[in-house]
Amino acid sequence: MNNNIFLINKPLKWTSFDVVKKIRFLLKKRLSLSKLKVGHAGTLDPLATGLLILCTGKMTKKIPLIQQLNKTYLATIKLGYYTESFDREKDEIKVKNFKFLTFNDIYKLEKVFVGNLEQVPPKFSAVKINGKRAYKKARNNEEFVISPRPVFLNSFEIVSINFPFITIKVVCSKGTYIRSLANDIGKYLNCGAYLFDLKRTAIGKYKLDTALQMKFFETMLDKK
Known part of the structure; x- marks a missing residue:
């Protein structure tokens, strides 16, 4: 779960930072970590939905590269x-x-x-x-x-x-x-x-079709 890339389907009215905070909280709890680096690779307006790419740990170094993609x-x-x-x-x-x-x-x-x-x-x-x-x-x-x-x-x-x-x-x-x-x-x-x-x-190559809903992501962590 750490040092990973997650594809999230951002919900309507959530800011991109809202998603980052929620994912960070869930992963820290699941992995029993006091700190965890999490960032997104391209913001979406609150009134927009769709693909938001989140990177954790060492994978946050890839954010600048992902941001350059179409x-x-x-x-x-x-x-x-x-x-x-x-x-x-x-x-x-x-x-x-x-x-x-x-x-x-x-x-x-x-x-x-x-x-x-x-x-x-x-x-x-x-x-x-x-x-x-x-x-x-x-x-x-x-x-x-x-x-x-x-x-x-x-x-x-x-x-x-x-x-x-x-x-x-x-x-x-x-x-x-x-x-x-x-x-x-x-x-x-x-x-x-x-x-x-x-x-x-x-x-780029990352598609919304393979992104996770926030509720599913939380449920998935609970089951592991």
Whole structure:
């Protein structure tokens, strides 16, 4: 159990650190350890679910390598609305009726949002601005600007269209904000959009299909 890599299906509304704390507590108890190094290899927002990779003991040295791997996401985006956080954390504001959009308009996104892109992270994010987290500044209503950052989208696929929702599958580089991608899609379509639901399905070769539910992980430890 120590010096290992665990694939966890992060529950909705849990922070990535919540998962780390819970797994550390369970393993320390099971292994009768006073200390145990546990870390995750790539955070997920509280409103996102899916694959979270945890490393323990000496395997925490692999975290930087895992963080460099491409991520795969399944994202549902709501058109016609905007939120300050670019997701469901903040109240939605109606921007524009989306009914002028056609299926062809949506499928054009597959050619627009692929390859090298410039992306501005959300103000409600952990990005540091002059040593302070952006989300703390945003919650204090401070004025600040986040500079665009280069990201790379390996692939962008329309999975389904059910207006006002579209679901996409994206394979992208480290540092890509799917919330920002949703916001950029809203700007491109000229109707507004925000991230309604997000699931990470893969990190490199590691797949969500083989990840453990938190309750199952706890039960598994109890049986050993």
